[in-house]
Structure formats: structure tokens, C-alpha cells
Amino acid sequence: MKAASAIDTKEQILNVAEELFAEQGFAGTSLRQVIKQAGVNLSAVHYHFGSKEELFRAVVAKTAQPIVKKSLEQLAIVEAREETPNVETILEAFLTPSLQVFIENGGGDRSTNCARLMGRCRTEPDPIQKIADDEFEELCVAYLDALQRVLPEQSRNELDWKLDLVVAGLIRVLSEAGKSNALIQDNSPEAIQVAIKRLVNYFAPAMRSH
Amino acid sequence: MKAASAIDTKEQILNVAEELFAEQGFAGTSLRQVIKQAGVNLSAVHYHFGSKEELFRAVVAKTAQPIVKKSLEQLAIVEAREETPNVETILEAFLTPSLQVFIENGGGDRSTNCARLMGRCRTEPDPIQKIADDEFEELCVAYLDALQRVLPEQSRNELDWKLDLVVAGLIRVLSEAGKSNALIQDNSPEAIQVAIKRLVNYFAPAMRSH
DNA sequence: GTCTATAATTCGATAGAC
DNA sequence: GTCTATCGAATTATAGAC
Numbered sequence A, B: 001m002k003a004a005s006a007i008d009t010k011e012q013i014l015n016v017a018e019e020l021f022a023e024q025g026f027a028g029t030s031l032r033q034v035i036k037q038a039g040v041n042l043s044a045v046h047y048h049f050g051s052k053e054e055l056f057r058a059v060v061a062k063t064a065q066p067i068v069k070k071s072l073e074q075l076a077i078v079e080a081r082e083e084t085p086n087v088e089t090i091l092e093a094f095l096t097p098s099l100q101v102f103i104e105n106g107g108g109d110r111s112t113n114c115a116r117l118m119g120r121c122r123t124e125p126d127p128i129q130k131i132a133d134d135e136f137e138e139l140c141v142a143y144l145d146a147l148q149r150v151l152p153e154q155s156r157n158e159l160d161w162k163l164d165l166v167v168a169g170l171i172r173v174l175s176e177a178g179k180s181n182a183l184i185q186d187n188s189p190e191a192i193q194v195a196i197k198r199l200v201n202y203f204a205p206a207m208r209s210h
Numbered sequence C: 001g002t003c004t005a006t007a008a009t010t011c012g013a014t015a016g017a018c
Numbered sequence D: 001g002t003c004t005a006t007c008g009a010a011t012t013a014t015a016g017a018c
Helices: A005-024 A031-038 A042-049 A052-080 A087-104 A109-121 A126-150 A156-175 A189-208 B005-024 B031-038 B042-049 B052-080 B087-104 B109-121 B126-150 B156-175 B189-208
Strands: none
Touching: A005 A031, A005 A042, A005 A052, A005 A109, A031 A042, A031 A052, A042 A052, A052 A087, A052 A109, A052 A126, A087 A109, A087 A126, A087 A156, A087 A189, A109 A126, A109 A156, A126 A156, A156 A189, A156 B156, A189 B189, B005 B031, B005 B042, B005 B052, B005 B109, B031 B042, B031 B052, B042 B052, B052 B087, B052 B109, B052 B126, B087 B109, B087 B126, B087 B156, B087 B189, B109 B126, B109 B156, B126 B156, B156 B189
16 A cells, blocks of 8 residues: 555645645745645655746646547547538637536536636746646647648638637636636536537637638 | 825835836835835835735726726727627627727837736736726626617526626637737827727627627 | 845655655 | 755835934
8 A cells, every 4th residue: 555655745746736836826836835725745846846837848748648648639630531620610629628627526626726727837937837838839730730621711810819819718717617607507417518519609600710 | 396295205115116017017016116116115016005004006097097997988888889889899899998008108018017917907816806807897897788678589698608708708809918929019090090900800700609 | 215134934845764 | 765954035014223
């Protein structure tokens, strides 16, 4: 029993830091808050991660990578089909993994950590903002390429800011999940399917606009 | 010459704090940064505002109120016309003041302070988030009422999250203004008119979707 | 109203024992 | 790997002279 406690410690720090960084941001979270809630020693943070900023990097990577991976897989599936995908299909592939992760994690505050973390990174000055941008760059390029094939009459610049607004909307919808007037009212699979459908119907004509 | 220096001091603090809070957030900005860049004494902040949080409140109010006022006026103008407004007209009234303020302030970083400030508030936990929500509540209710009349078949809840995504997009577009792939490439009146038109065309069909 | 001085905490990071 | 102890610097806020 009780396997290598070092791993437990490192993972415990990551989990608590994810929660606190998502809730309070980088500057608003102190390492002492993290270690207190994680029940570990302050030096353990520096031993396992080196610094506060490196811990933040690790947290962002941990929450982003599963979603990026699934989203790329979804796109590959869509593009492997015989028929040419339309905007709706691509948007559905883009949105589904993020909302799927939401219910997989139970639908509570913890399920929105990635979205809230991204929302924070996108408002931060450059050392922090770049951390999140780098994690999602490959994903955005892949989807922009796919959208470019479906909407060849639009310039890359145009598709760029339009997809950026989809991302902004996705982050916002997930960050607000559970609140009174939110799109996502509960974490049932049916509610998530409805949310995906509504977001697709919302953003598909927007992507086609000029 | 050199009128009441007290007013200069207070305004100087407000201006610098606006810049720094927009760039670095509430927790990421220290009062000592503010007073250093403003060239005033630390005690002047507490004398004029009482605390860091009260200073933040004052900054948010200062940047938000002109835009809220103009947006409400725009809506009143639209609704005073004879013909019934459509979704495009209402969205244009909603977006125009924010983008107008952008060029009025010269189009530099300073012009996006309000948007970046709102982007920050909307990701913060509740004491801070509520500060911005309160400033814009009247505005949102007025526009939701207007949209409800034009789109009576949609529920209030539906219009609510849809307008919330418009706000998220507006904040994002302004925060990114000037960057390489942004919608707003420069601060010429023509570029702003194009941006307004594209945002209206982007979000109008989205608002109508189901 | 503006200043100096300082109280009272808190911060990230590190040295060194075990 | 984990701990205690602590450094050095930074933080908000206030007391009190001018």
C-alpha cells in the first residue's frame, strides 16, 4: 500500500494548484495557499517544479493536453470521412471534447478549471499568456486549415479572428456553467448535447458571415 | 496656473491605475507600482480612495460609465425611430460606442483599457467580478429588452447567454486590437466602421439561431 | 493634502539537517 | 524527498508631523 509518496505529493500539488490558479489567477494565488490546502511542505513545490511559474506551466499543460489531443482526434475522424465536412461538422468536432471533459469531471467547479485557466491566460501579459497560446497553437492551426478548405473564399486573417471568437465563447460558456442564466444548466449528457448543438447553430452562420 | 494639485494627484493616480490594472490585473498590480509611475506619494492613494479595492472600483467606474452612457443613448435613438429595429440595428448600437471610444483615445494600448479591464473582471472571483457586473447591468437589461421585442420567439435565458457571447467577443476583439491577425488592424475611422460591420454580420445570424 | 516613517504581514526562494 | 528555519524583499495600511 501507499506507493511512492513523492508521486502523491507532486500530483497533490498539481491538483490543488489547478484549482487555485483557475479561481484566483497566477498573481492572486500564493504558494503558501497551495501547500496549505494540499497538505504538503513549501519546499516540495520548489523541489518538484522549481518555481511558481514552472508550476503554473505544469498546471496549464496538464489541463490543456487531454483536450488538445481529443480535439485533434475528432478533427482527424471528421476529415477521414468520404463526404466533405461542412462548417457545422468542424465546429462540432472543435467544441465537443471541451464539453465532454466537462461532464467526465462531474460538472462541478473542477470541470471548468481548464476553461477558467485559459480565460485567465488570455488576459495576462506575455510571459503567462504565451504559456497557454503555445499549448493550443497546433490545435488552432489544424482547425484553421480545415475551415480554410470549407470556406476558401475567406482570408486566413478573417478565419483567424472568427475562430478566436468561437474560442472566447467556448471559454465563457464553460466558465459560467451552472449559473442561473448560463447555456449549460446541468451536467447531464443530454444537456451537454443540447449545448453543443446550440453553440454549433450559433457560431456556424457567424463563421460563414462576411 | 497650476490649479488645485489635489485634483491632479487624484486623476493622475486614476490614469496610471487604469493602465496597470488593465495590463496586470488587480492582484498583479501593487500600489507602489502605481505611485511610482504616477509620481505621487503612497499615502495619497489611501487619502483619496481609502484602499486598493476602492481604487479599483473607481477605475472600473471611470472607464465603464462613458461607454454605458453612450450605449444607452444609442439604443434610445434606435428605438425612437418609426420603423421597428432589426437585430442588426440593435447590435450596431450596442457595439458602436465601444469601438468609437477606441479611436477617440487614439487606438493605442490606452484605448483598450476598458475592454481589458472588463476581460479581467469577468474572470475574477466574486468581490471583483461583481464590480464590473454592476456597472453594466442596466445596459445589458436594456439591450436584452430590445432584443426580446425583436426576437419574441426566443426565451430570456437564450437571449441572455447569446448576448453574453457578444460581449465576450467584443472584449476579445478590443483586447487584441493591433495584433497581427486581429479584426482591428489600425485606428482609422474607416477600419473601425469595417470592424463594426463585420461584427454585426458575425453576431446577427448567431443571435437569430436556434 | 502631502509627506516620512514604520507597523504588521506576506511573499518566493534557499540552505542545510535528516 | 521531506522537513525546519530563515533570508531578503515586497506588500497594504496607518500614525503623526508639517
